Amino acid sequence: MASTINDTILVERNVPRTLRMLRQRMADLAIAEGEEELERLESEYSLMADCFLSDMCDHKAADIYAGMLKRTYRLYNTVRLASVMRKRRTLVQAQNIAASRRISQESVLAQLEAFVQDVAMCSLQMDGVQNQTLARLYANHQRYMEGLFNSLLVSGQWTEETAGSYRSLLLSPIVDHTDAQLIVSALTMALLVVFDVEKWLTLVAVYEQSDDVALRQRAIVGLALTMPDEGVVSLFPNVGEALHRLSSTEQVRRELMEVQVQLLYCERTETDSREIQTNIIPTFVKNSRLKNWRMESDSCEDSSLDEILGNEDADSNMAEIEDKMNRMMEMQRKGSDIYFGGFSHMKRFAFFSEISNWFTPFYAEHPDVANALKGDNAAAIKNMVSRGPFCDSDKYSFVFAIASIFDRLPADAQEMLKGGSASFPDSVAAEIGSPAYVRRMYLQDLYRFFRLFPNRKDFRNPFGKTADGASLGYLFIMNPSLARSMSHEAVEVGRLLFKWRQYDAVVELAESFVKSGAESADLSLLLGNAYLKTGSYDASYELFSRVVAKNERREQAMAGLAEASFMLRRYDDVVGICNRLETAGHLSKRLTIYMSLALINSGDVREGMNRLYRLDYEDGSDRNVKRAIAWGHLMNHKPDEAERIYDALVADGSDVADDLLNCGYAKWLLHRNGEASRMFSRYVSAMETYNKGECLASAFAADMDLLDMYGVGDFEKVIMLESVVKK
Structure with a gap:
């Protein structure tokens, strides 16, 4: 199979062959972007080759060649971007918007700082004039930020100077934090089109140096979802240094693991939505006749019938509702996206036709929000949204949806909203603002975009498989540069996947860490048990045997070895292992069943059945014991x-x-x-x-x-x- 341009650069590290391939690609696609850089590289390489063949010795030749290789990689990405921008509608539109707004990268910081100053100056104006001025300022600024987002989305490979200016901008205390967050999202989305070392390192710098919680969490999500592969890490030492620095700090490792876990919960959104629709919502619908007595009118003849008759159904119905509500809150606390099913139908507003609005932090001054919230209901809706445990995308959806029907709501519902009676559990309110909560809400914004945006396929989906479909792209923790120091965190992630019965994912995760030299007893136990679940009994037997030989986590490893032996019909091994565990007092009920069946299958039916009868006597409801006894009867x-x-x-x-x-x-x-x-x-x-x-x-x-x-x-x-x- 012929090498790709990417492999020719990152694996073969062949500059002249890559340049020839790039020239052919550019000619085939009539791409002019990068032509001057291509000619410079060709000229420089030709000069280097001539010097080499003339026996001229240059002790800096290796560094020069490495620099040319990096520039060749950037040129390759320039050509890639030029190519995809012609074919992907979102990028074509972004380019047109950026061109029409005439965004000057050199003046971005001045524009953002001027906006903050202008808003501050408005506080000195009279109320009537102030409101008009603010509305105009926010409308113009929103239009500017829309142009900036689109400009960044299609921006070419950054130089160190460009990256430095944006790092200063994003870390500036003068720039509005909402603007900074939107810029970080633009960089993330740009990286999901074509990788750019300097853009990625900018996200790292923001995460490491910013004091703004929301900005830092957007940055760590962005750098995690766009993490470079091993070839890029090897070619650019500063990228490898950044990854090493991140994974060397316990707090950062913990946050990266939390990002990974929250990403896995996003992957379960469809499953959780089905559970809510099937097992929870029907309870609310069934009991919709139950009313809050404090909201009823004086004539409440129907509501007290159950109480008069002494019927306990009302109490049981309320208990059922409370149980389902607690279940939803527990799902949300663990990271489930419990609102996706409802809000997924509210993304057809014109607001969401502009890509930047999917990632704009919610603020009531947004021109579209300000236009929707007019009249007496504005304060009530703002109050409701500000305290609601929704991601920013859903907050915008809620505003537009509720504003369109507010006047048609029942009077008691309007009063409840206006009076602030609608509330959420205290546990949810207390969590709002924490790094984990902020990060989860942002991931939900991203998930909605990659599930619901019409042209979402214009970007690499960080929630799906990799391009070749062979591995799980959302398991960024498998990156080899992280694997060397995050084996403990990988075990925690693997245990969660194991709990969800995603055994193939556990195998892929654990094998990648073992391959990177990060093998540990816990990782081996996890992998061995995943092998059992996927039917790889020989691999499981071999792995558990190694752990037992090392005398690490001996009881757990012997238990796994006994089960693998049973599956391989090595019944004498099963009996021998279980006898040792029984002597040590570590023979579980599950292993007793395996041991009993091994005895039965190897001919010692009486001993095996006697053990099963004892288990059945101790717990006559265990179906696994019943199954084993039934099999014993067949063999007997x-x-x-x-x-x-x-x-x-x-x-x-x-x-x-x-x-x-x-x-x-x-x-x-x-x-x-x-x-x-x-x-x-x-x-x-x-x-x-x-x-x-x-x-x-x-x-x-x-x-x-x-x-x-x-x-x-x-x-x-x-x-x-x-x-x-x-x-």
């Missing part, structure tokens, strides 16, 4: 006893695949072939497979010892398979 030539237990396990319609399969075996071995066929059909349905025959044949092959023990012939397997396939 008692299929009738097994059938009785399996019938009870599958009777509730839970359709656990293994229960259905084993129930089918029990009936088959009792010569109830028709019932067995129907049970096997339920099994392949539960497995959600397209190839019923292959699925069932694999199961029969895995359980060959059982079927052979009962003398089931090959022709019987064929007939049974065909009966299931035809259904």
Whole structure:
């Protein structure tokens, strides 16, 4: 496979070949941007090559070549940007807006500082004149910031001087913090189009040096979502130094991990929204007849009927509502985006047709907000929005939506809003303003953009997979430059993914850290258990064996080794490991079941069954113990006893695949072939497979010892398979 231009630079580090490839690309696409720099690089390389071939020794040659390689990388990104700007509608529009506003990068700081000064001067004017002046100032400034955002979005590769001026601007106490936040978002979005070392380092500088909580959190989110790959880190030492500096500080590592976790919660937004729509909202709808007695009129005959009759349904309904509300608040506290489902339908306002508005921090003076909030309802809506636990994007949606219907709301609802009675839990109010809360709200703004903006595909989606689809792009913690110092944080992230049963993601995360030389006992245990869940039993066995040999986390590693051994049918190993754990007092109930089944499968049926009977006596409701006993009956030539237990396990319609399969075996071995066929059909349905025959044949092959023990012939397997396939 031919090398890409990117690989030719970052992997092969071949300047002349890259320049030839770039010249061809520019000619093919008729790109003029970067032509002068290309010619300079070609000339400089030619001179260097001539000197080299003339036996001239230059002790600075290596540094010169490295500098040329960096410039070649920047030129490549210049060409990339020129190419994508022709094809992506959002970038074309941004370029047109930037051109029409005639934004001068040299005058940005002066413009932003002048705006702050002009607003301050307005306080000296009379009220009537002051309001008009302020409205005009904010309208002009919003138009300017829209142009600046679009200008930054399509700006070329920054020089160190440009980056330095923007760092000074973003850290200036004179610049309005809302403007600074919007600029940071513009840089983040620009980096999601084409990477730029100086823009990324600017985000790092803002995060490390700013005292503004909201600005710092936007910066760390931006630098995390646009983190450079290993090739860029290797080519630009200052990038590697920045990553090392970030990951060397415990507080920064903690914040990076929190960004990662909050990003994972964003990934679960669709799942959480379905849970809210399915399990929570119906409760509110069902109990919508329940009213707050303090808001009712004097004639409340219907409301007190339950109380008069002594009916407890009202109390139970209120308890149910409170339980669901607490569930929603707990989801929000952990990081779930509980409002996405509702507000996702409110992004069709003209306000959201301008890309910068998706990232503008909410402020009541925004011209569109000021136009929507006029009259007696303005103060009430502003009050409601200011205290609402919504991201900025949703606050704008709320304003436009509620302003359009406020006058049509019931009188008691209007009074509630005007009087400030509508409130949110104290726990939510106390959290507002904390770094974690600010960061979560900003991530929700970003998530809404990448889910709902019509031309969102014009940008690399930081919430999805990488371009090749092979890895999880949102797991930025896997960056090799972080892996060397963030293995502890990776384990915490991995445990969360494991809890959510995202085992493939756990494997990818843990393997990347092991590959980077950051292996630890905790990481190995996490990876070994993920291997078990994904069916990689050999890899799990090998990994747990290494940890046991090192004598690290011995009990947990031995437990994993016992389970891997069981899956590999190494029953003697299972029994030996479990005996050692039992002697040490660390044999869990789960391992006792594995040990019992290992004894049964290896021929010691009596000992295995006795252990299971003791477990069943201690807790007769454990379905896993019931399953193990039923399997023991099958192996002990008692299929009738097994059938009785399996019938009870599958009777509730839970359709656990293994229960259905084993129930089918029990009936088959009792010569109830028709019932067995129907049970096997339920099994392949539960497995959600397209190839019923292959699925069932694999199961029969895995359980060959059982079927052979009962003398089931090959022709019987064929007939049974065909009966299931035809259904």
